[in-house]
Amino acid sequence: MGSITENLDTYLYQCVAGGPAAPTVKSAEGLYFTLEDGQKVLDATGGAAVSAIGHGNKTVRDAIIRQLEMVTYAHPGYFSNSPARELADLLVMSTGGQLSRACILGSGSEAVEAAMKLAYQYFAEMTPESPRLNYISRRGSWHGCTIGALSVGDIKSRTTLFEPLLLKNVSKVSPCHPWRDMTKGESVEAYVARLQQELEDEFQRLGPETVCAFIVEPMVGTALGCVVALPGYLRAMKEVCDRHGALIIFDEIMCGLGRTGAQHAWMHDGVVPDIQTVGKVLGGGYAPISAMLVHDRVIRGLKEGSGSFVHAQTYQAQPLTCIAALATQQYILENNLIENSRCMGEYLGKELHRNLFDHPLVGDIRGRGLFWGVELTKDKVTKEPWDPRLGLAKRIRSRGLEKGYDICIFSATGAADGWNGDQFLLAPPYIVQKQDVDEIVRRVVKVINSVWNDIEPLVRQHPLHSGE
Template identity: 50%
Template sequence: MPPVQISYEGGRTMTHVNGDPAKQTQHKSAVLHRSLNFLPHQVTSAKGNYLHLSNGHSILDATGGAAVSCLGHGNERVKAALVKQMDVVSYCHSLFFSTSAAEDLAAELIAGTDGKMAKSFMVSSGSEAMEAAIKMARQYFLELSPREPQRVNFIARKESYHGTTLGSLAMSGHVARRALFEPLLIGNVSRVSACNAYRGMLDGETEEEYVVRLAKELDEEFQRVGPETVCAFVAEPVVGAALGCVPAVPGYFPAMKAVCDKYGALLIMDEIMSGMGRSGTLHVWQQEGVVPDIQTIGKGLGGGYAPIAGILINHRVVDALSRGTGAFAHGQTYQGHPIACAAALEVQRIIREGNLVDNVRRMGALLEKGLKERLADHPNVGNIRGKGLFWGIEFVHDKPTKAPFDPKKGIAMAVHEKGMEANYGISIYPGSGTVDGKFGDHVLICPAYNVTESDVDLIVDLAARVIEDYFEGIS
């Protein structure tokens, strides 16, 4: 029987013989990969900005995975910190013990907020961090005197993504990612419009008018569900995976915080993807003129050297717990894991000591300039947006109307796959559902914080050539 060619997820072609790609690949790996229909590329080594594959190719990691590898790969200081911590203690149960790694990381993180936040709580993933934030918000109202047990509702935003666990997915507005599990998700989350100037602002509307309209929408949603029943409003300051690096317009978060304060609700800011230096300040809220009540952090926290994420809690919330039960009714086996904390601590020290957030701003300005010079006029590039070293490119089928491509074409994934070809050798992070959770395509470019001007020039050139060549090939 001759080989048969099939394609999947918008681009990569795989050859199989017996007509069943899953059966052809499953026996090659005991891992349940993201798809049973193919085996992913195998990384044999990584150093700096490059991933080296078993097929002999080298890939410029222009996205740090999912905006994770903020120092690149193979940092010697972080490796040494991991080994040193293993020589002290690799694991101990946080109910009974603490470690200098956990204590020092917490002190480092709180110092980075200039004391605006009071405590940190470390877990192993962004989804777990959002779960903790949800539970912390609920418990806050049970710690008040008098208690407010009626506070059970949350308001989040459309076209958002906050995690993959049932609680964090319930908070998310990404339609496609919710679809399979919709019957299992809690029903006490409602949504308002995202702050997306490219698709949300009306013709002739100023940014100030847009903010007023969105604040009015949030206020009306509080009124609809009952303002005395709302725990918190949840939002990403720069929407990463769901919308493709869409920042809030100036004045948006102060206006949203004012609505929350009006009704006594908390503001939870999800900075898992956009924070810890990625957007040009250590925390994105430091650019927004607000201090969240609870903040989730992740990805750039540990730079991929260990699985770690967490929440930062401000004084208002911590003081309520202190006056009440004195404990957070939530615990995990690996919270405050010593090795993960040691890795994150060294990553954060390197960022601070090397003034790398300053470099993020400088190199981010070059990245923005280069991408817009090369691609802003491309007929299939609808919008280029972002902050710092966190940039998204949205693709459109028709530029004047902003009409997206048919999702069946898998445009974003196909652009990524083209970048992986040997004559380009660049990883560009794909995303879909950009418009409404089903339609729309974008890619992210979010390199390491220590990139140089020559690195940025190379990233711009390769990314632009991939996009130009891809769309020329399908036209």
């Protein structure tokens, strides 16, 4: 036996990496991982919706190597660098000039923290005698794993342990989740109006002058499984914020930069945020990088005050990560991959519905672009989740990685109420073609059928209910 320290280190690694059975990746190219034992696994999720241009892209790799030969780090407090400036310009340009500044950061959680700080600073400088302190977010959301980001998020399995540490100035309203929450006979317009009134009521409960910002995912990823905002919803939410002078923050860490088939998810609705976060696809898996995009309204407020954002991080705007992100985004643009995301996403959605909608495990299939979720329920009408003791999401992920199935599927839980409910996500790289989508669906169906064959006898002999 090793020492206690060695055993603890192993334990911690297993917790982070997914357990002792987690396979080791040896190499990756295009849509496929090659494991140490030679198994080739189709990457149908891009990790957590990260790998937009696939693995081993030579254009990005060469750009990184060139940057390695010049400069890899220069402290952002002392120096600027060309890759960071070019990336910021590209991001601003990608909004059609609707947002005017970009701040280059590290992880998605860091970007959310920065957005929350910026929103507070904006009001602290505008009204220093009574700065706005309250944030409103939504149930069934996910914004990151740092304390501020955890506070505005709502995946129960990830937040409950840390409840004593979370911010007390955050409240939550309902998500826009028509499949679960629209009442029978309720129109889209009536449902959106009901959600708008709920947000208005929360402003009034807190005191409209105390609300700093409302933070929302225009398309929810992990927490609910690819739920798309209904037409008119984002505009209705922004109207409430604008009327009361609060900011609206769009968290597009997971759904942005082409994932939904548009450059930014908010472009589907034409609703421009005050602050936006992007990540994941930004570096495409070639670098850990995120960014915060800022409306000129907020920039003007800072200019009228201190003139700067009180925020700094050691690896902010690092040249090496910036060049990786810049090369990734340029590759996406030059190869028209956002349009491919839209077209192949439509095809993926149709094939998922055709092959899985009537499956006994499946409750709902939803998505947009190359971002699709499948929620598993016992009954499509009652929407009762499967008993959590079955561990369906984990079974699906694990089965996919077995030889003979050979597909990476992103699994998650809590879609029903934060605790219960199983869902899985598909978010393949934007380079997929029709034959790749066919292969993804074929392998997913094979996995789902195999898992159903495992549990059907148990379900038939001992009907399980999620509340038992």
